[in-house]
Amino acid sequence: MTPSRQAVPPFVHLAAHPLRWRLLNELSGSDYRVRELVTLVGEPQNLVSYHLRLLRNGGLVTTTRSSFDGRDSYYHLDLDRCAEVLVGAGAALHPALRLRTTPPAFDPPVAPAVLFVCTGNSARSAIAEALLHHHAGGRVEVLSAGSSPKPSMHPNTVRVLREEFGIDISDQSPRHLDTLADRRFDAVITLCDKAREVCPEFGEDPRWIHWSIPDPAASGDIDADSYPIFRATATEIDTRIRYLLPVLAVGGPVRRSH
Structure with missing residues (x-):
């Protein structure tokens, strides 16, 4: 009896290529532009693209247009999707190999x-600060700041x-980056393409x-009409925080790319 042939799971097929695996590895730590990925993996741009x-x-990577330079796009690895297809790949080989994603x-x-x-x-970085503090249960020192801070928190952020x-941050006010010039941080996470370009060095x-995340307050609306955008932004940030x-528990530096 001839054994039935089973198709190779899509994730295995995609990830098995050495260059694609390197790209996945780089994008697992940060969002990058094509030219930065070219430098990181040391391969020609046409091949990387x-x-x-x-x-x-294959649904593993998404893109967002840069808010700093509209000619650029940032690539982002969808880790939820990766977890989903990894579970499927394990189960396809043997039921006992069904991976757990907890x-x-x-x-x-x-x-x-x-x-x-x-x-x-007033929006993205403040949301990220609150959510990391919430999920880490006090086992992290977390702050947020802006390169050009607003006078107050956006009402839809609160x-x-x-x-x-x-989470209640009604008593919190935006903070300027300059006020943290003497602080040391183990991780600096930019959520804005513009702020990434001007963010100073911190610590050693x-x-x-x-994280290339569009500004939910870009429209200038402060009423209920813009609230769904804030909810979607908070959901994305919450996923990234998880x-x-x-990564924070393991520690270790990641080189800065511009």
Whole structure:
């Protein structure tokens, strides 16, 4: 009896190529532009772009247009999708190999110091600060700041954290990056393409991470019409925070790319 042939799971097929695996590895730590990935993997741009396109077609990688330079795009690894297809790949080989995606407990030996940066510090970075503090349960020192901070928190930032996560930041005000010039951080995470370009150095060899997330306050609306955008932004940041926790527990620097 001839054994039936089973198709190779899509994730295995995509990830098995050495260059695609290197691209996945780089994007697992930060969002990058094509030219930065070319430098990181040391391969020609046309080849890198080709394999990025395959990863996009496979649903593992997404892109966002840079808010700093509209000619650029940032590539982002969808870790939720990766977890999903990894589970499927394990189960396809044998039921006993069904992978579990429950994240490990966050228990670093020393509380890491983390800084979130965007332009206004009234939406994205403030949401990230609140959510990391919430998920880490006090086992992290976390601050946020802006390169050009707004006078006050956006009302929908306060609302989305209160209604969706039960977090109250109504007494919090935006902070300028300059006020943290003498602080040391283990990780500096920029959530704004513009702020990434002007963010100063902090401490000695921190972990540099970029999350290319559009500004939910870009429309200038402060009423209920813009609230769904804030909710979607908070959901994305919450997902990224969940995957950040194991990285912070391990520690170690990541080189800064511009």
